[in-house]
Amino acid sequence: MGLLLGAGLLLLGSVRGSDDWFPFGPFLMYAGAGPTDGVVESTALHATTAAGAHVVVPESSSGMRRAELEGQLATFVARPQLLAAVADTHAQRQPREARYIGVQVVQRRYEVHDRRVVGHTDVVLAGWGAP
Amino acid sequence: MSRWLFAPAPLARVAVLRLLVYGFVPVDVLLTTTYIAGHGDLPASAYQPLMVGRLLHLPTPSALLVPAVEVALLLATAVALSGRAPRLAGGAVAALYLQWMLIGMSYGKVDHDRFAFLVALAVLPTVGAARPGSRERSAAAGWALRCIQLAVVATYFLSTIAKLRYGGWGWPNSGTLTWALLRRGHGFALPLLDHPELLRLAQWGIVGMELASPLLLVVPRRWQYLGVAGLVVFHLATFATIGIIFLPHLVAMAAFLPLERLGGLRVRVRDCVPATRVAQ
Numbered sequence: 001m002g003l004l005l006g007a008g009l010l011l012l013g014s015v016r017g018s019d020d021w022f023p024f025g026p027f028l029m030y031a032g033a034g035p036t037d038g039v040v041e042s043t044a045l046h047a048t049t050a051a052g053a054h055v056v057v058p059e060s061s062s063g064m065r066r067a068e069l070e071g072q073l074a075t076f077v078a079r080p081q082l083l084a085a086v087a088d089t090h091a092q093r094q095p096r097e098a099r100y101i102g103v104q105v106v107q108r109r110y111e112v113h114d115r116r117v118v119g120h121t122d123v124v125l126a127g128w129g130a131p
Numbered sequence: 132m133s134r135w136l137f138a139p140a141p142l143a144r145v146a147v148l149r150l151l152v153y154g155f156v157p158v159d160v161l162l163t164t165t166y167i168a169g170h171g172d173l174p175a176s177a178y179q180p181l182m183v184g185r186l187l188h189l190p191t192p193s194a195l196l197v198p199a200v201e202v203a204l205l206l207a208t209a210v211a212l213s214g215r216a217p218r219l220a221g222g223a224v225a226a227l228y229l230q231w232m233l234i235g236m237s238y239g240k241v242d243h244d245r246f247a248f249l250v251a252l253a254v255l256p257t258v259g260a261a262r263p264g265s266r267e268r269s270a271a272a273g274w275a276l277r278c279i280q281l282a283v284v285a286t287y288f289l290s291t292i293a294k295l296r297y298g299g300w301g302w303p304n305s306g307t308l309t310w311a312l313l314r315r316g317h318g319f320a321l322p323l324l325d326h327p328e329l330l331r332l333a334q335w336g337i338v339g340m341e342l343a344s345p346l347l348l349v350v351p352r353r354w355q356y357l358g359v360a361g362l363v364v365f366h367l368a369t370f371a372t373i374g375i376i377f378l379p380h381l382v383a384m385a386a387f388l389p390l391e392r393l394g395g396l397r398v399r400v401r402d403c404v405p406a407t408r409v410a411q
Contacts, residue, residue: 112306
């Protein structure tokens, strides 16, 4: 009985469900078709430290994985002040490192033509600076 | 069908698989999936509860709740590992691990590497008492192992269904592996970007492998072991190139292996101990 219910939910999740159905959602391991021509985006958090350095924020400092960052991209673009939380988390976890006085969401856009990379540009999508 | 599903299997295999599965929980929580513990520090506004979390009205993760669930999960796992009260302790581990996963995946990203592991946690307690040295077989053990095997196979097979649904029929000819390498590729894997035809071939290979995965359930044992070995190589190659490895899934995949032989080893060692003493 339980097996039938589980299998039914799983099949339904694969055909109709979304990630929200976890653990019965569709198995989306690279299920999207990447473009053979177009732009491949990769998003990262960058920070300016009180010492004046420009760094890429490691996941261990932000408490956020890249996919989570990308999942919340619209939120950060709409309310860039939320990026202050990244500086707080970093200060809490790495108290010995120079504090972040600015945090930016930077997207690297690779241009792909016929499956080959022909160039890239970096775009700042959202930014916060300590007042 | 029901004869296949309930074909008696060694209790010892369940006992050894329990050691692997429950032994992996602390590894997962403390070493390999550490981002979940970090979610307690995130603002409540970032929490986007998944359906199960909403249905069960699970509380919003906080700096207090996350470590509390973590400690409870680790304690329940310790009891389950000891083999005492397998149904109660195993049930507690399954429930707490699910909550741990919901804490992990309610912040904008859901992982797809542990369906079979969750199934293993759910069904292993149903077998009841099982010792690694046992020579008994039971239908309950057979059913639990089959469920885990089905979940492993479903993970592969249904991921092709997802590819068709989201990527369309053109998925095998798409630029997906190029995309994956650009975003996550290790330095030494990046030269692969210069060989797009090889990557396309690999995409066809992946779909072929996933569609063939149900064969694992029906082929003779030797082919089964070979298939499992092939899948392990696939996961290792994925790890080497783009740094993603489905560790909990690999642990669950052990349900295909004759783990009872490991249990037998322990018994044999134990049998030998008195003999050695006599020899002294």
